[in-house]
Amino acid sequence: DQRSLLLAATLVLDAKSGRNLTFRTEEEYIRSYINYHKVYLRYGLYFFILLDLALALFEKPALPGASVPYWGTMLIEVVCIAFFILRVLHAMKFQEPKIFWKDTKNYMVIGTIVLTVIDMIAYIVWINVAPDTHPVRWSRPLRVLFIINFSDGKQIRRAFRNIRRTVPDILNVLILFMLSVCLFALLAFKLFYKRPNLIYANGDPYFKSYGDAVWDLYVLVTTANNPDVMMPAYNYTAWYAIFFIIYLVICLYIFMSIVLAAIYNNYKKNLKNEVKSAVYSKRQKLIKAFGIVKVDMNGKEAVTPNRWKQLMSVVLPTKSAEQIDLLNKVLDTNGDSYIYRAEFLNLSDLLHVELTEVKDRQTLLEKLMPTIYRSTCSNFLQMIVRHKIFRYAFDLLIFANAFFIGFDVDSADWFFLTIFSLEILLKLYVFGPKQFFQRLWNMFDFFVIGGAVIASLVEFIIGDTISEEFNMLDTLLVLRVLRLFKLFGSIKRFKIVIQTIVNIGPSIVTYGGVIFVFYYFFAIIGMEIFQGLIKDFGYNENDTDVSHLWCGNPKLKDTTFYRLKYCKNNFDDIIKAFVLMFELSVVNQWHDILGGVF
Amino acid sequence: DQRSLLLAATLVLDAKSGRNLTFRTEEEYIRSYINYHKVYLRYGLYFFILLDLALALFEKPALPGASVPYWGTMLIEVVCIAFFILRVLHAMKFQEPKIFWKDTKNYMVIGTIVLTVIDMIAYIVWINVAPDTHPVRWSRPLRVLFIINFSDGKQIRRAFRNIRRTVPDILNVLILFMLSVCLFALLAFKLFYKRPNLIYANGDPYFKSYGDAVWDLYVLVTTANNPDVMMPAYNYTAWYAIFFIIYLVICLYIFMSIVLAAIYNNYKKNLKNEVKSAVYSKRQKLIKAFGIVKVDMNGKEAVTPNRWKQLMSVVLPTKSAEQIDLLNKVLDTNGDSYIYRAEFLNLSDLLHVELTEVKDRQTLLEKLMPTIYRSTCSNFLQMIVRHKIFRYAFDLLIFANAFFIGFDVDSADWFFLTIFSLEILLKLYVFGPKQFFQRLWNMFDFFVIGGAVIASLVEFIIGDTISEEFNMLDTLLVLRVLRLFKLFGSIKRFKIVIQTIVNIGPSIVTYGGVIFVFYYFFAIIGMEIFQGLIKDFGYNENDTDVSHLWCGNPKLKDTTFYRLKYCKNNFDDIIKAFVLMFELSVVNQWHDILGGVF
Numbered sequence A, B: 001d002q003r004s005l006l007l008a009a010t011l012v013l014d015a016k017s018g019r020n021l022t023f024r025t026e027e028e029y030i031r032s033y034i035n036y037h038k039v040y041l042r043y044g045l046y047f048f049i050l051l052d053l054a055l056a057l058f059e060k061p062a063l064p065g066a067s068v069p070y071w072g073t074m075l076i077e078v079v080c081i082a083f084f085i086l087r088v089l090h091a092m093k094f095q096e097p098k099i100f101w102k103d104t105k106n107y108m109v110i111g112t113i114v115l116t117v118i119d120m121i122a123y124i125v126w127i128n129v130a131p132d133t134h135p136v137r138w139s140r141p142l143r144v145l146f147i148i149n150f151s152d153g154k155q156i157r158r159a160f161r162n163i164r165r166t167v168p169d170i171l172n173v174l175i176l177f178m179l180s181v182c183l184f185a186l187l188a189f190k191l192f193y194k195r196p197n198l199i200y201a202n203g204d205p206y207f208k209s210y211g212d213a214v215w216d217l218y219v220l221v222t223t224a225n226n227p228d229v230m231m232p233a234y235n236y237t238a239w240y241a242i243f244f245i246i247y248l249v250i251c252l253y254i255f256m257s258i259v260l261a262a263i264y265n266n267y268k269k270n271l272k273n274e275v276k277s278a279v280y281s282k283r284q285k286l287i288k289a290f291g292i293v294k295v296d297m298n299g300k301e302a303v304t305p306n307r308w309k310q311l312m313s314v315v316l317p318t319k320s321a322e323q324i325d326l327l328n329k330v331l332d333t334n335g336d337s338y339i340y341r342a343e344f345l346n347l348s349d350l351l352h353v354e355l356t357e358v359k360d361r362q363t364l365l366e367k368l369m370p371t372i373y374r375s376t377c378s379n380f381l382q383m384i385v386r387h388k389i390f391r392y393a394f395d396l397l398i399f400a401n402a403f404f405i406g407f408d409v410d411s412a413d414w415f416f417l418t419i420f421s422l423e424i425l426l427k428l429y430v431f432g433p434k435q436f437f438q439r440l441w442n443m444f445d446f447f448v449i450g451g452a453v454i455a456s457l458v459e460f461i462i463g464d465t466i467s468e469e470f471n472m473l474d475t476l477l478v479l480r481v482l483r484l485f486k487l488f489g490s491i492k493r494f495k496i497v498i499q500t501i502v503n504i505g506p507s508i509v510t511y512g513g514v515i516f517v518f519y520y521f522f523a524i525i526g527m528e529i530f531q532g533l534i535k536d537f538g539y540n541e542n543d544t545d546v547s548h549l550w551c552g553n554p555k556l557k558d559t560t561f562y563r564l565k566y567c568k569n570n571f572d573d574i575i576k577a578f579v580l581m582f583e584l585s586v587v588n589q590w591h592d593i594l595g596g597v598f
């Protein structure tokens, strides 16, 4: 019947996409579940999460010139929250209450929503009653929880789960590492604190308290204050250098390697288990689907050709009868058109294989104007474009372009832009858009050249400068140099390396998402705590306003922070906060940056 | 006969120790080969290599106060070289000339010897004819080649061979990485060089030439100038920060990870091949030895019990007949006392198993004074020392000791030293020296407490100060804090981590040897080129000698190098050069250190 067919098809699709939600099996709830995964609802969720996160750009402390009254951002936030509530209610509808209320994810989402609503109301009251007491929107860091806890953020949630599971595994190594640093610090403290003439080059006290010693040696293990932390002692006597060398060999090279190896191995182990359980759950879904559509054939269970067609017409509504028949033939190993259990279990992998019909392979132009496309002239053109000499010629042109860019001959640029645009048009004509955009380099080419054409036109029409800080010539320049990166794609020996990078792309994106969650969380907290402490007034020597000196904070007088012109490394808007977080992540000079903030 | 027995025994020992030299099979040559591996000749070689390398301490530029006339070090070098020549002649004697002259190692050693002799003669002529023209002993960096190319430096040679084999494998990644840096540098150069108001915080030009751009971005990829290299552009407009962030994400995080992964994987692959071929050659040697001693037994080949005894009496001359019989029983699987081929192939692994007889397990005291050792009183003492409460009590004492050290109560130290010495004596009495020193922590304990006892006595007798720079109280302090590290050994959760570190110990030592080879090679070259350029006169403000300012080099006026008091980071003796190399290896600030040297 209709219901069981729908159920089986949904299970097959769940197995294909690796979805893991459970749902009640009445038709009404199945349909609700199918709707829940509708593309527009999923992208709607992504959009509202992004919108919610983007509010930080406009809330105080906002980007310069982007400040909006609090009720403006709050109105948008209400809309986002409303969508989230609808989404949760939708999920509640098709799930068994027992299962829904057993899932931590749901508690996290509902909790975050409740806290946000409380915070918003509290803030409105607070800002109207006592606006001078620096009202705080304390729920804002929690917004990133929506990324992790809505069921669509599967990859990032998995990464977080792995991190959570990896921490206890490496705890022993970490504790031992910390204790070693503390013991070495005790040694350094005892050795150096009694010598009054040991001071840092800038006059700072040198290992004068145990806390300082632990901090300095911890910074050393990140290499950030090497060799400065050693120099005073080394200048006193070369013997003391031995201490620092032994410390670095043990705590940086040996210990850090073991910590990293432990993290790597445990993370890999946890990831393996995740993959295993994903494969298992996929299998379970297919077995369940098979159980629904199978027919008992003299003791052997199988899906009949007829039921196959019914099932597939729900799973793949856009495919033709021939294609569905083809899938049957691929799965069927003994040629009787019946799909047995073992064969059925390959279905989810098969659904990932792209099937195209011959008529799909024709380009759009070929379909629209077959006579012109297949004329002698057009055929000759196609032969040229497909020839490898055509490719070599354009590689050579990029190479020539590199020289023109290197020697600043801008006048030739129109020529190169025209010829490269022509290349793209020719390839589009010959290969058709579908085949053209399947290659990543073509996509890259299209955006770089297309962008350059648009930027050139804008520059030609409305002139160079759009604003003082952002101008078209810079953009053009960037696009022009980016073009040169295409050379890498045409050199054979680099292909495998580039392919590797492309293959690990999804992992990098997931990892980037994890980093984003951390950055956003701490950026918002940092903004609430540190806003206004350090201000960026530039370093104009003609500026006579005393309050503009030393990043607007007299405490920063004579610090490395001010001397290195780090004033812009502050928490005064979310962009600056993110850049600051990134600088800290690169580890170098992090102690000096932090020294300014605190 | 005697010859074939000797040959078979030598092959077995070669298989056991993983030695790979070939030798002629006449008895004279076998004996010569056996002599070649005599312990005193091997350690003699180590000693003379070390002595040869240590000459750098006394040759110009020598350690302060350790300068020796050139003929003094040269005399010692002549002795070292003479030993090396004897060693080579010895190896030539027992090897087939064809095989000897096919081995690159031998060419390297002979070449190094010849070059060194030529250099020594040339130097003597040079220094006597034109002593003012800065005569150069150019062969000195080659001394490290003795470490790698004498057949005893197997582990380090293997590491170098692996590095050599890994380089071509990762060449593509490296080239692509370098090209990316160069292209990003082109982009940065084009973006920034036209803006005259972009300068570094210290006034240095900012991306004003393409070479500068490549250098600055290369330094950035080592993180050493982050975020300083970004700050001028970022202060100009936040848009420029995007460039640096993208650059770091691509070239540091993605590319560097791939480079490191490629190095790691290829190195592992090469190491695996090495181990495989070592196992193969071990097997071949045992097969050859079996072929010599085997007897044909009704078509089955085996080693008779009699031949086994003969063979083993040559292989293990110190073991008793019972032990040799026991080995036979272990190898023999079917109980007929005949060793068949497959059984014989396990011999080399079996020889690595330590065999002790019951009488070996008795402590020395038990053997000397059995009645006292086994008296009721002594038995009671043994029970106490073996009890876990004894261990806990001393762990507690170390913990108490930590507090006394932390709060600077030095008066209690005699108490702790006495009680910990007593602990060691008791353990030595109960377990005997052999069992005691088998545990690494006991060894550690023995040296730390023993050292502290000696240092305390020295301090008590001749007073605190031996020299201005090195004093007994510091040594005592170090030993006292080291004692605390023993706590780690007694905490159960850390045991597996510490065991891991102990297990990878040999690899760390090999890796250390490789690093030493590089350091020594470049340190000597650096000393020849850069000696005297930077001098360390200290930073005494009362020093009115103008030539002592700015590390004795006016070029260093107003540089970061001088401001950070880096003068001692120079090439004026080999110790300073090594410390400098180590600082550069830790990567941080390396560009500033190099900026001073050049």
Ligand code: NA
Pocket (backbone or CB within 6 Å): A222, A223, A224, A587, A588, A589, B222, B223, B224, B587, B588, B589
């Ligand atoms: Na660094």
